[in-house]
Amino acid sequence: MEAFTYNPILKSSGLPLVLPRKPLRPPAPGTALVLVPRKGDLLTIRHGESIPDAWYGTYRHTYLVDLREHRLVLHIPLLSSDPAFGFPSLVRLNCRVAEPDEIVSRGITDVSGALYLPIQSMLRRVSRNYDIGELHRAEDALTESIRGFSGDAALRLRNITVELVVDNGEILASGRAYREIERETRLMEMRRERHLRMLRRDGAEGLVAEIMEREGPRAAYELIAGAEREEHQELLTAWNKVISEAGTELEPWEVVQAERALRDRVTGGSSAPFGGIRSGRLRGSLYAGSATGAGHETPSDAVMEEHGTAENGSHRPSRVRGLKLTKIDDADG
Known part of the structure; x- marks a missing residue:
């Protein structure tokens, strides 16, 4: 089952100077016991190992650390080549504690929080090379770039994948807009083909008829x-x-x-x-x-x-309404 994060420290408790009745017990399978001595370094006890000086007040604090593997999901926003646009991403990975004493010394109580910044830094170095329209190519490149990341001294990682996602509302809105554009484009093509057929068949008269149908006789008359x-x-x-x-x-x-x-x-x-x-x-x-x-x-x-000729065979001048009459000599004469 995938989780967003988990606390690797299952339990912590302080110890008195002298144990009154029973000594410290080794941890159960899948866990580790980290002991904080009164002097010296942390001591890690795994399942099946014995605890030195369990009867004496050598330790002042104990931590029970979860060693099991967990499947985590990290929501990490990434920038594209244009800073105005980003890639919302889901990073899925398997994680387990490698060194319990590192978990205690670094105070890691939120595994996803500890992994967030390092993984985001690695992924952004790749995502900035891709445009928002290259989502699938960017997704493959991001997964390939982080596949070799195995974690650090405290945590071990494997099976890391990156998925670039789009918000459901955005998917619905963009899909609806795409269908509307596609529908409008097809309708425009149908109208254009109809008009072309009409013009090829009827010429300008067909266009006048269309104008008369839409705007009335006056518009057609004014056009003619x-x-x-x-x-x-x-x-x-x-x-x-x-x-x-x-x-x-x-x-x-x-x-x-x-x-x-x-x-x-x-x-x-x-x-x-x-x-x-x-x-x-x-x-x-x-x-x-x-x-x-x-x-x-x-x-x-x-x-x-x-x-162009009179009874005597000579050419007469041409006349057009509104133009001054001009006599033109016959070229043959």
Whole structure:
């Protein structure tokens, strides 16, 4: 049976100068009798040995010492390589008294208390080399380092093992936290895979549908409108760039091609989800109101401009709502 500690001195008593009736008797098996003489050194009597001068008042005190082997458990906290963290440890060992007179002369009444500091000092020299995450490796190294420690002159030790333990409450808390993290991670992966499948299958429209499902039609509308506004602004910026460089580095035919490409993007369908928020984006729709506004164009002229040529075969300038009209010479002419 394991115990935390024990007192090796079972009994102690003083002796008178003259023994009145019966002499001192040898100790029982498993014990030793330590006699304190009135002069001289301590005398140890083991089971089966005789006591010299048992009838006379030679001794002034006797101690009965336990020689049996005991299984002990020591709770010793150890520091890891980071002083902010430690290893709670249980040191288990078999212990017995080797020299009873040493026990008496040193006044050892708590075996675990006598062993605590020496064992702690030996173990800390090893534990400081391991991080708190290396618990199993540290445990093996600690057991190996102390296995050869056999005690001292008073006590003999054997079968020493070191177990690094974690508090039960900490085990439950950390296990619960680990399971929660693992569960949340799996749920995140499931959500991510679902979203990836939706985006691969439906593209941006699928994302808009998801936003509409979660936040309502207004949020979806604002997303589509914002995408279209950004696209329109980019096209206007590109158009202004083409116009500003029309007479510098670009050739006339390059300007014509750039205008046509931008015009097709502006008057064509939007790249925003679901084609944008406008009900119709037919070619030539940007010029639908120019006949009444300008006073000299007809819808047929706007359509001809959309195709880039007039009836006489000459190129006509391109127009975009909100941009200044710029005449562009035909590169072939």
